Amino acid sequence: MDELSPLRLFIMRSAFVALALLILFFHLLPIDTQPVTLFAPELLPPLEQIDPAEARLRALLDQGTNRHLVGPDLLIAFAFAWSLRRPEYVPTLLLAVVFLMSDLMLQRPPGLWALLALLACENLKGRSRILRDSTFGAEWVAVAILLTGILLANRIVLFIMLVPAPQLRLGLLELGITVLIYPAVVFITRSVMGIRRAAPGELDALGGRA
Amino acid sequence: MAKDRSQPNEYTGPLRRLITAVLVVVLGAVFLLWRIDSPRVERFRAQVTDAVVPNLDWAMAPVTGAVNLLRDFQSYQRLSEQNQELRSELRRMQTWKEAALQLEQENARLLDLNNVRLDPRLTYVTGVVLADSGSPFRQSVLLNVGARDGVVEGWATMDGIGLVGRISGVGENTARVILLTDSSSRIPAVIQPSGQRAMISGDNSAAPPLDFLENPELVRPGDRVISSGDGGVFPAGLLIGQIAADPGGRLRVRLAADFERLEFLRVLRHHGTDTVINAPTIVSDAVPVAEERPVDVPAVTE
Numbered sequence: 164m165d166e167l168s169p170l171r172l173f174i175m176r177s178a179f180v181a182l183a184l185l186i187l188f189f190h191l192l193p194i195d196t197q198p199v200t201l202f203a204p205e206l207l208p209p210l211e212q213i214d215p216a217e218a219r220l221r222a223l224l225d226q227g228t229n230r231h232l233v234g235p236d237l238l239i240a241f242a243f244a245w246s247l248r249r250p251e252y253v254p255t256l257l258l259a260v261v262f263l264m265s266d267l268m269l270q271r272p273p274g275l276w277a278l279l280a281l282l283a284c285e286n287l288k289g290r291s292r293i294l295r296d297s298t299f300g301a302e303w304v305a306v307a308i309l310l311t312g313i314l315l316a317n318r319i320v321l322f323i324m325l326v327p328a329p330q331l332r333l334g335l336l337e338l339g340i341t342v343l344i345y346p347a348v349v350f351i352t353r354s355v356m357g358i359r360r361a362a363p364g365e366l367d368a369l370g371g372r373a
Numbered sequence: 374m375a376k377d378r379s380q381p382n383e384y385t386g387p388l389r390r391l392i393t394a395v396l397v398v399v400l401g402a403v404f405l406l407w408r409i410d411s412p413r414v415e416r417f418r419a420q421v422t423d424a425v426v427p428n429l430d431w432a433m434a435p436v437t438g439a440v441n442l443l444r445d446f447q448s449y450q451r452l453s454e455q456n457q458e459l460r461s462e463l464r465r466m467q468t469w470k471e472a473a474l475q476l477e478q479e480n481a482r483l484l485d486l487n488n489v490r491l492d493p494r495l496t497y498v499t500g501v502v503l504a505d506s507g508s509p510f511r512q513s514v515l516l517n518v519g520a521r522d523g524v525v526e527g528w529a530t531m532d533g534i535g536l537v538g539r540i541s542g543v544g545e546n547t548a549r550v551i552l553l554t555d556s557s558s559r560i561p562a563v564i565q566p567s568g569q570r571a572m573i574s575g576d577n578s579a580a581p582p583l584d585f586l587e588n589p590e591l592v593r594p595g596d597r598v599i600s601s602g603d604g605g606v607f608p609a610g611l612l613i614g615q616i617a618a619d620p621g622g623r624l625r626v627r628l629a630a631d632f633e634r635l636e637f638l639r640v641l642r643h644h645g646t647d648t649v650i651n652a653p654t655i656v657s658d659a660v661p662v663a664e665e666r667p668v669d670v671p672a673v674t675e
Contacts, residue, residue, distance in 0.1 A: 206627055
């Protein structure tokens, strides 16, 4: 019965906030100060031809730390994984505050991404009982569809509101990487954090309180 | 289990729907407010960042240090080879240094002869980079200097070599620098030696393209690009980079600043370019104006 106590509920909710803050913290570390080089055009003529000394200096200063790829959006992946497994650990208000905070810290238009992510999480919570009985594949597909939907809806709203939208190629890349990394996120959620789906006969966490 | 599904509990019930609806409305309102009154919301964002990020500094500094240490290990592999090359290069540089010193003295003498006064008000305050934008879509960094240090929105920011960006968003203890590479960055520039004026408009790539160039035929790859100071908020004469072209033929700027590692940045204090006032003082009395200042002298940053 330890699983169902209000104390555990509180601890797990705090754990989600801590996880979100940790992800934001690593996003904000000042180590990615250059643009992603994947789609960067090659510049002509090469620097060696115009200015050999400058080229030499750059080669010496080059740390081999070019930023080739974007990282996955771990925050939303974890929010999805938790919403599907234990909706009571990620209440709506908590999700809204966390997403709005991430909007503010990561220089996105505040509110829009938070709104879409919240709607997606609520959708998954509503489906958690159906998806509980099906395989992981179904869950993965649902998550991929929702992530794509968020991306599209975000762009459409920004377009309507005449706000310059972020680069589509980068967005698609981030989407693909997030979808690919999702099984790993679920694995960590299950095995390391111990967030599993409630077994069919089990009461959910609030059941103990009610 | 069948009972579970049919019975509305707190997660599917009307209360939850109500909470969700209220939150959706609130978040939508925040977005609309940002769209309508962007400066106010951005100020709020700067305040939130100002409250949060400096408090994380104790944790951020060691982690950043550790990450940089790991990165350095990669370059240790070619250390001895590099060392050899550098030694031989250093010998050649010694002769260049002598030449540079002589030129510097000559330059100082000539400046003195011509009575050139460099802008004394162009001083700088150096800040440490606390955080980056945190997202691959935006290119900005957060400095640990802010309104407390007199930093004002619009001031130019440099690393040791070239222009890095412009201050946009000032909190009490922090200031955000929109980098030249950000897609919202627009910097007026002039291309030497042809004197063509253009706009450097960032597009989230490492080499921002040139816009509004009058006569591209006069511009050749390798030409220097410096800030023009048009518009008055930005000092003139700061090195930005060199002209290059992409395979599509579009002219881009190979930036001089080292964006791979931004650690310390200089914020140049700039109090606006003086306007020339056409008062008839010269006609009315023959005494030249004592307060006269050079208006468009290329600013020297050191």
